[in-house]
Amino acid sequence: MLDTRGLVIGELAVRQKFLSRAQLDEVVALQQRNGFTQPLGALMLEKKLLSREQLDHLLREQKQAIADYERQLSVSGLFGRIAIDQGFLGEPQLAEAIRRQLARDAEGKHTKIGQILLQMRALTPAQFWTIIKSQGVFKCGACGHLLDQPRLENSAIHCEKCGKPALSLEEG
């Protein structure tokens, strides 16, 4: 099972410079190899990447940040869960996408999980559209049209009304 709380704690630990991003990457890869059997926090303690005091500090001082991220990630988690249930995605890919989302957030660039998965090529635009349709509505950013049957290309989803890319895989 995906450990979103662990991912948030790991990200905050990197921001506090308790460990490096490379060290976090390693421990996340280890968690994945073990089949997500251990929470990331416990693994970081076991590998001595984090002391008990540092972990306690994060849980105490970053309570609000953790809660905010968990709320935000529950949306990402739902999108990801649908993708996994549809057989489009595996948990390691979703974990990676959530990590990228958290890292971008640290740079002040909030990006939706679906867009990150598209950029990773973990989802095709057609798969992305299948999930969006099952979740609700998606508006064209250019003309505001509610997309119903957009034109799906390799690099973008085009609005059926104005023809502009309603969602592009390019960074931006």
Ligand SMILES: [Zn+2]
């Ligand atoms: Zn449009």
